[in-house]
Amino acid sequence: MRSGTAGAPVTSTASLRLDHVTKRFGTVLAVDDVSFEVPRGAFATLLGPSGCGKTTTLRTIAGFYDPDAGDIRIGERRVNDLPAHRRGTAMVFQDYALFPHMTVRDNVGYGLGVQGVPSAERRTRVDEVLAFVGLGGLGDRWPGQLSGGQQQRVAVARALVVRPEILLLDEPLSNLDAKLREQLRWELRELQQRLGMTFVYVTHDQDEALSLSDVVVVMKEGRVEQIGKPWEIYYRPRTTYVADFIGTVNLVAGTVEEGRAGTVGVRFDGHRVDLAAPDGPTLAPGAAVRLCIRPEALALRRPEAGGDAVAVSGTVARCAFLGDLMRYWVVVDGREWVVDQMDPGAASPFEGRVAIAMRPDRIHLIAEASS
């Protein structure tokens, strides 16, 4: 996507705040007491599996659903009572929803026509935004003549050109093939940063969420499970659900032996480690916890090697070569651990007995009760 005057930072963009928003369909609680805040100009992602309420939340923000309770604020305005077309939000749909009976130019210019923008100005702005998303020269095509990626860009252009206060995107990349998806992902992020516009993005794809967002809102069964920056969500999940949903993780059961300010002594599999205490109430001795360890934070050693702060021994069950890493499944006391060896090289893989070494500062604790 090229720069242009359309790439100038947007001054009308706004923050978004949801306070205790609830939406029911019959007896189904689709959105359950959801609160979160998106600062002005931030890229926020609603992340979760299908049925978690993320799309319903987005559609409630857009005004397509009435919330049963709670407030939605865009900037300083409470927008609950505003119809969808007065909210200052524009939406990019999963299936793009391009108007099939209008050319690309008419599709993109539609919102400006509704606003009553004079046709000369409309034309300039449409051409500008089309060039901006890399579709200059395709204005006279029909939607049916475009590839999936091009249609997606038209959908984005059509929403951007009306200069919404917030752009809402509902799984906009999910209908594209993997390579194109990744390319458009970077383009979207670059676009958002250049415009400084507030984006709210819905996806079930954790890679998208982590790579695009300033703020990630993880949802489960209509509720917010955790809100945080991508690395907070990844390294310091508050619940085993979040830990499990984002990436691959080893969740090892342990028991608190000793709780002090800032650190906790934890026993697991016959080992004892001192770890940083998680947020929340102090863990009392005897409390059940989970050690949350990412596979790439572990290292394999020959069994006889020593010198690591913490190491458990096990047997390699199988391994898989994934190019950038070698993934091992190692059985420790009848339980499988996943260990990733980054940049494995062409050396022959580990076999038989191995030691799994880990650094205490890479182990995150999750209190069992909170999951």
Next chain:
Amino acid sequence: MAGGGGSVSLRREPSLLIALLAVAGLVLAFIVYPQIQVVLVPGGDGYLSFFEHGNWQRPLQNSILVTALSTTTAVTLGFVYAYAMVYSDMAWKPFFRLVGILPLLSPPFVVAAAYILLFGPRGIISYGVFGQTLNVLGLYGVWGVQTIAFFPFAYQLIADVLSRSDARMEQAARNLGASTWDVFRTVTLPLTRPGLGAAILTTAIYVLEDFGNPALIGGLFTVLPTQAYGLISGFADFTGAAAVSTILLVLALALYLAKVRLDGGRSYVTVSGRASSMPRPPVPPAVSVACFVACLALAGIILLVYGSLVVSALTRAFPTNLAFTTTHFEYLSAHSLALQNTLVYGLAAASVSAVLAVLAGFLVQRGTWSGRRALDFLLIMPAAIPGLFFGLGYVVAFNQPWLEWLDRGALIVIALVFWNIPIGYQAAVAGLRQIDRSIDEAATSLGASSLRGFRDVVLPMLRGSLQVGFTTTFVRAVTTLSLVIFLFTPQTTVATVTIFQLVNDINWGGATAFTVADVGMAIVVLVVLAAIGGRRFVALGAARA
């Protein structure tokens, strides 16, 4: 992710609420209110004394009898024609298809007129060939004429059902070793039985409601529609007419409800100019030959009907004096008002009905408000209401002193709009189901109100539904007699009424010239519309008299 909810929120969009209230108000005023008025006219005592003393048993029996007979024969012939068109490899299919469409564009009672010309007391066949003066009036005449008049309708309905049956299953059955007959008996028939049942019941409704044919050749054989007409035109007995019409309505509603149970209320078929592209298993050559002979005979009868009308229109005194003349067409200028009214009313009603139907379809299909099921039912109901009853309702409800200012022509247009609204409405609902809601929502999220989005985005995408509503309403408007027979005034007369009056005056030349002009006008309008629309099809609901 979750379903339910809706894109349309009445509370936040007053304009949408106003549109909905307007549509609901129109439906109540022009569909519900007049019909209730007819049913209420006789009052409790009126019904009691009418059922005790009135002449209704004989017409009721006659109606049931002739409906049963004519439906059986019409459906049988229609089935043969449809089977031949869908399954056989016979020659001349495009010709047969064209001939099959012709009767849909003309008032069904032209068959009665042709029948009198051919077989009447001075008929060219009965008297001219055999020298006989037959009494053709009565049950057998009505039966025969309705069979010929309605088998093309049955053909369209049945062909639609058969062509929607899955050819792949028939191919599979043939592949497993079944013969043509086995396939038909064990696969096609069981799969199409509900659709065929609905087609039979729909044909029965047409026959039951038919007014023109029994009026022209029924003679002393009165059926419910002619009895109702006779009571008003002869005795100004509105009470009796309303009671008879109510009996007719009850019968039609019973047939209609049975049909809805079978097919879910589909009320139109798409008559396309092309054959189905789906290949079907071949039938034996002998079957194709038999089909060809049967279709040739049936098409011959249709052409005989229209041919005799054209010849009559162009000859001095058919059938005794066959000298060529154009004098009968002078009636066109004498009665040009009727033709002009037909065209104006037809186009006006078709435009309003098509747009209103699509708007109503949008409000009902996209809405989430309670009560939309009731509105849905009311919008489909006119499909079950006999034209005679519908027209009578407008007379009773709106021929009131306080409505003197209302133009009678406007009243006819309004009646046509609402009598025909079910077809466009159902086409719109079917069309809207094909358009994802995200299309409406995209317009809304770009700043358009729901109604603005409807106008800019949904309406253009429903062009096909609009065309179905428009053409069907137009065709039915120019071919209906029963709806307008109570509503017309000298200033607002229409072509079908004029034809009916000319036949009653035994002015055959004038009547046939007028018929040719009326049908010709309908064809010209449809051809022009097809050319403007840029599509090769003419979408029609099966028209009714």
